Each structure stands twice: as structure tokens, then as C-alpha cells.
Amino acid sequence: MITNYPIMLRLEGKKVVVVGGGKVAERKVTGLLETGARVMMISPEATDELKRLADEGKLDWQQRLFSQDDLKDAFLIFVATNDTTLNQQIKDSAGCHQLVTIADDPDGSDFHLPSYFQRGRLSIAVATGGASPMLARKIREQLEQQFDETYEEYLDFLFLKRQWILQEVADATLKRKLLTAIVSPEFLNSNNREVDFQQLYEKMI
Ligand SMILES: C[C@@]1(CC(=O)O)C2=NC(=C\c3[nH]c(c(CCC(=O)O)c3CC(=O)O)Cc3[nH]c(c(CC(=O)O)c3CCC(=O)O)/C=C3\N/C(=C\2)[C@@H](CCC(=O)O)[C@]3(C)CC(=O)O)/[C@H]1CCC(=O)O
Ligand SMILES: NC(=O)c1ccc[n+]([C@@H]2O[C@H](COP(=O)([O-])OP(=O)(O)OC[C@H]3O[C@@H](n4cnc5c(N)ncnc54)[C@H](O)[C@@H]3O)[C@@H](O)[C@H]2O)c1
Structure with missing residues (x-):
């Protein structure tokens, strides 16, 4: 196909x-x-x-x-x-x-x-190739619940931290560890991502 x-x-x-x-x-x-x-x-x-x-x-x-x-x-x-x-x-x-x-x-x-929604920098689109726009809408509505408003600020955090890590961290292994660690439920649900990141960084270096 x-x-x-x-x-x-x-x-x-x-x-x-x-x-x-x-x-x-x-x-x-x-x-x-x-x-x-x-x-x-x-x-x-x-x-x-x-x-x-x-x-x-x-x-x-x-x-x-x-x-x-x-x-x-x-x-x-x-x-x-x-x-x-x-x-x-x-x-x-x-x-x-x-x-x-x-x-x-x-x-x-x-x-x-596609059926589509946006949470700040996160875009989610669903397409069914014309098989059922109604299904595309239904799946989009489910995903809107799953990826709620929390993601808007979380994506901003990920964006800024990624820029910082790419610029400041020279060691490739540490870079990868940090980039992996911030994509986690802990950081998504954290009340203070900056403090959590600082602690994580100090532990890792
Ligand atoms: C996703 C969404 C985006 C948007 O349009 O913004 C979209 N249709 C949406 C809704 C919707 N459209 C229709 C219903 C009534 C129920 C039903 O018939 O199923 C509903 C349901 C509703 O209203 O919720 C009727 C319909 N739609 C098309 C035809 C013609 C045909 O298939 O021949 C007919 C029959 C016309 C008639 O009555 O004769 C065709 C297309 N519709 C597409 C997209 C493209 C394929 C997407 C895919 O499947 O990948 C495509 C191919 C072309 C295009 O428009 O780009 C948007 C959801 C927005 C949301 O998320 O809420
Ligand atoms: N893609 C989809 O999601 C979807 C959904 C429903 C319907 N459709 C299909 O899309 C088409 C439009 O649906 P609709 O519900 O918006 O129809 P509609 O009847 O509400 O609107 C049609 C519009 O076309 C305009 N029009 C007619 N002749 C014109 C011309 N010569 N130049 C410029 N404008 C002209 C009319 O003034 C009117 O505003 C239909 O063919 C329908 O089968 C597609």
C-alpha cells in the first residue's frame, strides 16, 4: 500500500x-x-x-x-x-x-x-485516510484527555532544557542521560522542574 x-x-x-x-x-x-x-x-x-x-x-x-x-x-x-x-x-x-x-x-x-490539536509546542494529529473522519475525531478527543494542559508548560521546559544541555554539556553520555531523564513522569508531574533538574544534574556530574 x-x-x-x-x-x-x-x-x-x-x-x-x-x-x-x-x-x-x-x-x-x-x-x-x-x-x-x-x-x-x-x-x-x-x-x-x-x-x-x-x-x-x-x-x-x-x-x-x-x-x-x-x-x-x-x-x-x-x-x-x-x-x-x-x-x-x-x-x-x-x-x-x-x-x-x-x-x-x-x-x-x-x-x-487530519484531526488535530495543540498543547503549546506539542502537536498531535490523527488521520484515517478518509476511512472515517468520525474515528479520527474520536481518537483526537481521547488523546486530548491523555495529553492535557500540563503538557504545554512541560514542552516549554523540555525545549529550554534541551537547548541548555546541548550548549553546556560536552560529554555525549551525560548529554544523553540528561535528555532521557527529563522525559519522564517525574518531570511531567513535578511542581518545580527547575529545582528537580538542578538536583539531577548535580547528581550526574
Ligand atoms: C479530521 C477532520 C479535519 C477537518 O476537516 O478539519 C476531517 N473531517 C472532520 C470531520 C467530519 N467530516 C465529516 C464528518 C461527518 C461524519 C462522517 O461522514 O464520517 C465529520 C465528523 C464531525 O463533524 O465531527 C464528513 C466528511 N468528511 C469527508 C467527507 C468526504 C468524503 O469522505 O468523501 C465527508 C462526508 C461528506 C458528506 O456528508 O457528504 C472528507 C474528509 N474529512 C477529512 C477531515 C479528511 C479525511 C481525514 C481522515 O479521515 O484522515 C477528508 C478526506 C478531506 C478533508 O476535509 O481534508 C474533521 C474532524 C475535526 C475534529 O477533530 O473535530
Ligand atoms: N471534508 C469534510 O470534512 C466534509 C464534511 C462534510 C461535507 N463535505 C463535502 O464538502 C462539500 C461542502 O460541504 P458544506 O457542508 O460546506 O456545503 P455547503 O452547502 O454548506 O456550502 C457550500 C458553499 O459553496 C459555495 N459555492 C457554491 N457554488 C460556488 C461557486 N461557483 N463559487 C464559489 N462558491 C460556491 C456556496 O455559496 C456555499 O457557501 C460538499 O460537497 C460535502 O459533500 C466534506
């Missing part, structure tokens, strides 16, 4: 086009706005939430039918109208270097979206 390739994209400042203004478009736009992408949505109609985002200036809403020129310079293209034939036409008119996803055609898309 040929597999998909997971990737974390940086979209800040990039043009992303969403065609359609229904519930599906709303889900995509909401997620996209958090990335700092320049989101342009083309649709004669829009949900209340999408209208609000456009009124607040967060979304460039072109209130009209799709036209070929809309795809110019788009890095990603989300096709989410309720017209299956039109959706395919839009896909066909995109350049071969442009990544297109079609809401009603997972197999004909260049990519599709």
Missing part, C-alpha cells in the same frame, strides 16, 4: 485560497487563520462565523462565484463548494505545483486534513 506523507507546514504570509463558504470551509478557515496565512475565501454566501471573521478583517472574503484568476499565487487550495463537478474543474485548473484538497474527493486530492 502506498502511504501518505505527514508534514508540518509553515504558512505565515502565504496565500491560501478557500473556495466555498459553508460548514466545511468554516472548519478549514478557522484552522488556517491560526497559522498566519493570508486566507482568501471565494463564495457568494458564507456562514455567520465566516461573515464575522471577514467583518473583523481577518479573512479576505470575495463575495462572488469562483473564477480561474483566484488561484494565482496560491500556495494551498481548499475546494469546498457543494458542486462536485465544479470542485473537479477547480482541481483541474490548478497549476501542477499547487497543492489542492477537494472536500468531497479524498482520493483526488493532493492532501487532506
Whole structure:
């Protein structure tokens, strides 16, 4: 079986086009706005939430039918109208270097979206290859319980300590021991990670 390739994209400042203004478009736009992408949505109609985002200036809403020129310079293209034939036409008119996803055609898309959540620096995404978006959602909800808000601060701690260890600890074995030790329930649940780390470090050197 040929597999998909997971990737974390940086979209800040990039043009992303969403065609359609229904519930599906709303889900995509909401997620996209958090990335700092320049989101342009083309649709004669829009949900209340999408209208609000456009009124607040967060979304460039072109209130009209799709036209070929809309795809110019788009890095990603989300096709989410309720017209299956039109959706395919839009896909066909995109350049071969442009990544297109079609809401009603997972197999004909260049990519599709996983169910996803973020705890600070930790990102967790679940995909079922279109077999069951509902299952992807269910698993995501379970993982949200397991990886609760504690992880947000914990990831910041891991990030800073890793930088410090890589810079300050020359001995490869000690480096590895420290990096391994901080990934543990003790550090996750600690009330004072800094003090615990200092003690661990002094014990190890
Ligand atoms: C994960 C999530 C991300 C997101 O969209 O942000 C997402 N769908 C979500 C929810 C959801 N979507 C649907 C339901 C109703 C129940 C059901 O039908 O199962 C629910 C459940 C709900 O609402 O909770 C209906 C549906 N979805 C697709 C089709 C068309 C088709 O399959 O042909 C139809 C039928 C349309 C119709 O009714 O005709 C297609 C896709 N949906 C995908 C992603 C991609 C595959 C992901 C994967 O499986 O790996 C893919 C291929 C394309 C894409 O959209 O990228 C998001 C969960 C967010 C969360 O975590 O809460
Ligand atoms: N990927 C998913 O998770 C998922 C979930 C549900 C439905 N779907 C599929 O996605 C599609 C969209 O679903 P929805 O619930 O958002 O539909 P919807 O009917 O709520 O919205 C469709 C939107 O497309 C716009 N539109 C129609 N013709 C257009 C044109 N020529 N140019 C620009 N915009 C145009 C309409 O104004 C409307 O805003 C459907 O085909 C549906 O089967 C996908």
C-alpha cells in the first residue's frame, strides 16, 4: 500500500485560497487563520462565523462565484463548494505545483486534513485516510484527555532544557542521560522542574 506523507507546514504570509463558504470551509478557515496565512475565501454566501471573521478583517472574503484568476499565487487550495463537478474543474485548473484538497474527493486530492490539536509546542494529529473522519475525531478527543494542559508548560521546559544541555554539556553520555531523564513522569508531574533538574544534574556530574 502506498502511504501518505505527514508534514508540518509553515504558512505565515502565504496565500491560501478557500473556495466555498459553508460548514466545511468554516472548519478549514478557522484552522488556517491560526497559522498566519493570508486566507482568501471565494463564495457568494458564507456562514455567520465566516461573515464575522471577514467583518473583523481577518479573512479576505470575495463575495462572488469562483473564477480561474483566484488561484494565482496560491500556495494551498481548499475546494469546498457543494458542486462536485465544479470542485473537479477547480482541481483541474490548478497549476501542477499547487497543492489542492477537494472536500468531497479524498482520493483526488493532493492532501487532506487530519484531526488535530495543540498543547503549546506539542502537536498531535490523527488521520484515517478518509476511512472515517468520525474515528479520527474520536481518537483526537481521547488523546486530548491523555495529553492535557500540563503538557504545554512541560514542552516549554523540555525545549529550554534541551537547548541548555546541548550548549553546556560536552560529554555525549551525560548529554544523553540528561535528555532521557527529563522525559519522564517525574518531570511531567513535578511542581518545580527547575529545582528537580538542578538536583539531577548535580547528581550526574
Ligand atoms: C479530521 C477532520 C479535519 C477537518 O476537516 O478539519 C476531517 N473531517 C472532520 C470531520 C467530519 N467530516 C465529516 C464528518 C461527518 C461524519 C462522517 O461522514 O464520517 C465529520 C465528523 C464531525 O463533524 O465531527 C464528513 C466528511 N468528511 C469527508 C467527507 C468526504 C468524503 O469522505 O468523501 C465527508 C462526508 C461528506 C458528506 O456528508 O457528504 C472528507 C474528509 N474529512 C477529512 C477531515 C479528511 C479525511 C481525514 C481522515 O479521515 O484522515 C477528508 C478526506 C478531506 C478533508 O476535509 O481534508 C474533521 C474532524 C475535526 C475534529 O477533530 O473535530
Ligand atoms: N471534508 C469534510 O470534512 C466534509 C464534511 C462534510 C461535507 N463535505 C463535502 O464538502 C462539500 C461542502 O460541504 P458544506 O457542508 O460546506 O456545503 P455547503 O452547502 O454548506 O456550502 C457550500 C458553499 O459553496 C459555495 N459555492 C457554491 N457554488 C460556488 C461557486 N461557483 N463559487 C464559489 N462558491 C460556491 C456556496 O455559496 C456555499 O457557501 C460538499 O460537497 C460535502 O459533500 C466534506
